[in-house]
Amino acid sequence: MEDKQFELRKSKLKELRAMGIDPYANDFTPEHTTRELLSLHASKSPEELEEMGQLFSLAGRVVSKRDFGKSAFFHLSDRTGRIQAFIQKNSIDEETFTLFRKLLDVGDFAGVHGELFKTRTGELTVRVRELFFLTKALRPLPEKWHGLQDVETRYRQRYLDLIANQRTREIFQTRSKVINLIRRFLDERDFLEVETPVLHPIAGGATAKPFVTHHNALDMDLYLRIAPELYLKRLVVGGLERVYELGRTFRNEGVSTKHNPEFTMIEFYQAYATYEDLMDLIEELVCYVVENTVGDTLVEYEDKKIDFKKPWKRVNIYETLREKFGSKITEEEFLFAKADSMGINHNGIKGKALTEIFEALFEATLLNPTFVYGFPLDVSPLARKNDDDPEVVDRFELYICGREIANAFSELNDPIDQKKRFTDQVEMKKKGEDEYHEMDNDYVSALEYGMPPTSGAGIGIDRLVMLLTNSSSIREVIFFPHLRP
């Protein structure tokens, strides 16, 4: 048997057409929103509303219907909220009233003209004087009481999730707000928003596996960008001293509650700034976003409370490890033995062993925002060497709630050093670190023209939004997360 409700609604569609009513009309312009009506008039007394006598017009989806035979209530939902409407046999023409009862279903879009009044329970309600059929819905909506629970349907048919679950709408409103706030923050500081290529001939700017695609006309493979970094720095060479790009980045890695193959990142670069300046800037930026979304420096996440209050802790990787293991931790023999005992795959790379030991032991403990700095040189091929310790680079990562949220450093602008670093990366790539950098001669030659001292940062927007919306999975903050087709 074919879906009965579907067939029935299709026959209602035919019936409407037979009566000369276009079930997909586009001739109604709402002049008000539900939020306007509620915020301007909800506090008025019944008498005040009656005196007003004004006709309002609004449109939306019918999300509930309570039929009493000779009158009925229903709720209309628009982008701003929902409002109750009341239709009565003797305050509207009879044909419309019958149409409403027989042919208008929950899920349909309708427009109404009517005046406002208060019901016995005091709810501001529109008394419908005219009703317009705008769009017939052929499928029934998810259940009104429990909403839509099935996660697979929620992700695959996000529109249903948005209709049924208020929380989903709020999450994406917050996401939008976060992005807007970041733009505003950087724009106010004279950063220029730019766009750089998504298709890269060399996948650079991060250590990650790229997606490969093919350009037919040029008969060449291209990579979806794993980071916009190297192009943004070319722009700094070009004299754009403060730039940022907010956009999608692609990494061909596993999918999890914290990883989506395409995710949103902001990278920004500021000439004449140090990585320590960027700690201050990021602290300010994130606090600005938190204040204007959550509205409190204390943010509840799962069963934890994250305190965003400035100043944030700053933790040095080497110092932390020396405190734990003594100074011999930087000696190769001891270090590799330790890493092996912890099951860490370091591939004979010292910096990798150090950072992975640190992450394994301390990452999960970093609940409140914490800057982790003092990264080894060999895992940071694009970062500037520290002036005091040439084994270390001027780089930090921001951890919140045990997750890496940002990565930043003073940029390496010495082209000869950069070339050597790329060469070292290529060597390590041969050793089996297949996500390490390739030689990028074009980038090196850009540096040869001179890049001013610069620092740059990347912030994972999805993860930040997760924290601010108390979402435990990245799929909750991406409209259409990656699923098998």
Add this chain to the structure above:
RNA sequence: GAGCCGUUAGCUCAGCUGGUAGAGCAACUGCCUUUUAAGCAGUGGGUCACAGGUUCGAAUCCUGUACGGCUCACCA
């Protein structure tokens, strides 16, 4: 990629150690002019994810497949 768990009506879920499918909401038919999970009476609706197997008999037990969730690994 590995382990564990899940998939039953449009939606939310029951269905025990195998005996042939249930509820609420939604829908349909009535009644009802201030309800808001409206109410009352009645009706219809299922390849129990898919494919095999065991059995007299499978939603239930077994195997495989698909899709999803969680954890781990890689990573941001």
